[in-house]
Amino acid sequence: MNRNMSKYAPFGWYLALIAAIGAVGYFIVKQTFDLPLQIMLGVIVLGIALAIIFDPQKIKDWLVGRQAKYSSNALVLVIAVLGIVVIINYIVNQNSPSWDLTEDNANTLAPELSDALQSLNQPLRAEAYFTQRYPSGTAEQLLDNMVKAGKGQFSYEFIDPEADPIRAQNAQVTRDGTIVFKLDDRSEQLTYVSEQEFLSAIIRLTNPGERIIYFLTGHGEYDPTGESDLTYSQFNQTLASKNYTVQKLNLISLAAVPENASAVVIAGPQQPLLESEIEAIKTYLSGGGSLVVFSEPYAVTGIDYDQDLLSSYLEHDWSILLGNDVIIDPNGNPPLVAIADSYSDHPITQKLSGYVTIFPTAHSVSSSVMPDSVSATILILTSNLAWGETDIASIEAGNPSFAEGADLIGPVPVAIASTNTATGARVVVVGDANFADDNQFTAYGNGDLAINIIDWVAEQENLISITPRAQTTRVLLPPGQLGLGLLLLGSVFVLPGLVIVGGVTTWLQRKRKG
Amino acid sequence: MRNIWLIATREFKHYFISPIAYVVSFVFLLVMGILFYANILASSVQQYAPGVQIIIGPMVTLFLFSAPAITMHTLADEQRSGTLELMLTAPVRDSEFVIGKWLGTMMFVMVLIAVTWVYPIVLNQMIDPGIDQGLLVTNYLGLILMVGAFMAIGVTISSLFSNQIAAFFATLGVLLVLWMIGYPSQALGAMGGGGLLTYLDISEHFYSSFYRGIIELKDVVYFISLTSVFLFFGTVSIETKRWR
Incomplete structure (x- = not known):
């Protein structure tokens, strides 16, 4: 190619870059692989092709030069290391053991509920209808534990009934904080979060009777x-x-x-x-x-x-x-x-x-x-x-x-x-x-x-009773006026103050040494 | 191994002769102290026994923002002052150099974390029959693993810049992205990328397990992987300086 033509090569790269940015933006907004996106991908290919045609020597230098050799070595190494890390994470993620170290085993499901989840032979889904105002921490924690015990057969999602009123209406949800369990075409609504309630709902769903x-x-x-x-x-x-x-x-x-x-x-x-x-x-x-x-x-x-x-x-x-x-x-x-x-x-x-x-x-x-x-x-x-x-x-x-x-x-x-x-x-x-x-x-x-x-x-309440677990009751011993004063002094003034003293001492020593 | 230790101790000592360590420690302990006092005050008024999360929660956020300040100078400063070229000619492997730098930052952070043990000790005295020790162990273990990953990210990004301010903001940006990357996972769920983004989310691996008193092998492996990958990237980054 004529040397004069090489000055046009950057335009090919610019074209490809603009089309790539457009394609990414378009895909984020539309989330479909339709004709405009296909055209943009075509423009990217066209831009790169033009850049190569106008300046083939530069491409050749990139591919066979010294930097290319080292770069390709580094690239292969990076891909290999990433591959190993991904595989290790994937394997561990498939069956990750966990240990609940809390004193009362607060994160461990009751054995009755855990057994019920492990015996599921079809997917059970929970839809938790909680607005932003309604506290969802307890429900989320329990549902998380159930996902772990469910071995892939249990999943859940939180839905804001104000943001998605149609879904809430379809699920016949009338109250904030409602959880709907769904198995096949059957569902069970709960408005109270507890292991006992969840277990009863699962038993009712898995044993459908008239x-x-x-x-x-x-x-x-x-x-x-x-x-x-x-x-x-x-x-x-x-x-x-x-x-x-x-x-x-x-x-x-x-x-x-x-x-x-x-x-x-x-x-x-x-x-x-x-x-x-x-x-x-x-x-x-x-x-x-x-x-x-x-x-x-x-x-x-x-x-x-x-x-x-x-x-x-x-x-x-x-x-x-x-x-x-x-x-x-x-x-x-x-x-x-x-x-x-x-x-x-x-x-x-x-x-x-x-x-x-x-x-x-x-x-x-x-x-x-x-x-x-x-x-x-x-x-x-x-x-x-x-x-x-x-x-x-x-x-x-x-x-x-x-x-x-x-x-x-x-x-x-x-x-x-x-x-x-x-x-x-x-x-x-x-x-x-x-x-x-x-x-x-x-x-x-x-x-x-x-x-x-x-x-x-109808005798549909606690179909299987969960064995009550011991819970440690913790009480704060109020520190009193003097205690609070000492706490303020120690945590807000003494600890950070010691750091300042250390810093100033070091500065003075360094200054003395010149 | 000896080289790593030498570089780490040199780095560790460097913290205590530069103002950065004192400024970071001062701000860190001041904010922690204020929040700890405020939480105890609120608990006394509302008559409830707070958990160890009132200490760990703020600490995680503080480390998210102070990690870039702690790591910004590590390799950027070596590049600015020209000592990096000197190090590259020394009989030290690139990986030893990067790991040594990371270990030095970790030693400093461990000192800072050790000082914060005073808060659970005080809290334990104020609660009958004491705080949940298991919860304390998992929270500190998770915090150390997570901060280890923060430091690895910071050291690696520092190797890309010769300007400390640029390294600071780039590290902060990467940490914040990794911290919030799980947010769009619901929107991407239908396309199949949601699970991946959630898995990459640092906060997801801390708050869903360690913070609640659980040690999950996959979360431990995640943090070790993240640390290892970034230390490897840092090594590659230093290596490229030899032939660029």
């Missing part, structure tokens, strides 16, 4: 499939996301509760149940079934619990008393809304700590003398200020007041769970039905309470 919850109809009950505010559609959706099937049950036309029922829910009946219906429920429960009753006060439904057949059955067989009163809570706005934050240590309520539950127009639910085979637990209590008002006229007049002897003194029990140890049947009664309707379901702990009740009666 879990049908029947909602009684025919007495003006809340409709789980309706769309107005006074329905249980959100409750229903959450149950569906936990693999429950919700169906309606009419015991007036059907003589018995279906055998496949995991539980029967009677949600806010406006009319009393018939004797034949009570008999059907009695037969179902004597066979070890489960019943949930969300009852509204007499003042709302007109059902007198002193005369009601269902109330009578619950009292005699389950030692559960439905009060003919309305809870008045001065903390509520209006006072007809009972607010509760006192929970018993029971699987239904032990995860509600830190949340209040609110019950608009509720009545008291207490326990009477228990038969030998029945064990009842009061689940929720209102504050001391609330009371069970029996004078309905005073409520209608807008001036209820506590009447000693007649009214039930606070704290008033709002919910009760009862178990028959002989048959294994379970019954839960809540003195309010609209705490779980679409208006109230997402309020505070209401949704969790409703779901926990269903989990418990």
